[in-house]
Amino acid sequence: MKFAVIRFPGSNCDEDCVHALRALPNVTAELVWHKEEDLSAYDGIVLPGGFSYGDYLRCGAIARFSPVMQAVKKAADEGRIVIGICNGFQILCESRLLPGALVRNRGLHFICESTYVRVETNYTIFTNQGLTGSVLNIPIAHGEGCYMADEETLRDLNVHRQILLRYCDKEGIASEAANPNGSLQNIAGIRNRAGNVFGLMPHPERASEARLGSQDGNVIFRSVLEWHRRHSPLHS
């Protein structure tokens, strides 16, 4: 499977994402500068974390107008896989490829710590290698990760099973105490209605090998690979 990891001015998790992806079997991953206008060669696109355009105006607001985003939108419309991590999630929301918005953390602090997230449904491209209700240990690192959406959007997200990850405690309880940033309904990651675009605040690439303290992030990447394998023309 061939991934493009988009590098915006101010991205800083791009190399980490490439590293984590290349460690997986049968994967190629390339850094792609944000001026690129053609992503047709890639099966999957990752918008990595960082501070694109210095987070000026709003997080992700200016990256949305980078030339590459037209190609990302095209890929999303064609059903190819798009993952936005942290700042990448913010860019997907600003681009309206995902509903809602990410605002300043409830406690105002930038939070960089290990968090637990619960897999809300495993019948998806991004979580099929996990179990519904299972708990993943994946760190967060953000100042603006508080997920906001209006009532109607929240209802739709629940009805269409678009919420894939919720912040929880070690036992899997999505309590207020386990909510690090004030996100509505403890939301940590959502997909679009079609199911091929996924945004999450936790950093799976930072939980991708034993020496990082957790390998749970690989559940996400391996799910994508498994889905791609099952849907590739060579597989029968």
Next chain:
Amino acid sequence: MKVKVTVMPKANVLDPQGVATKEAMLHMGLADAGTVRIGKIIEFEVQKADEPALRRICNDLLSNPVIEDYHLEIGK
């Protein structure tokens, strides 16, 4: 011609900056401080006032309608 855009968080969106600033106001003795909301003002110049074009800029770039409201003033 001068354009001034005021962007404010929507009333139902949590504004932790406003909450923290209110706390500081109370500490400074402003005992009757009410809700504090923090937004931003963006000013720029244009040759002619094309309001639909300016509103598109306000909606798509300067504010995020999911979480913010804007007020556009042209030529003041």
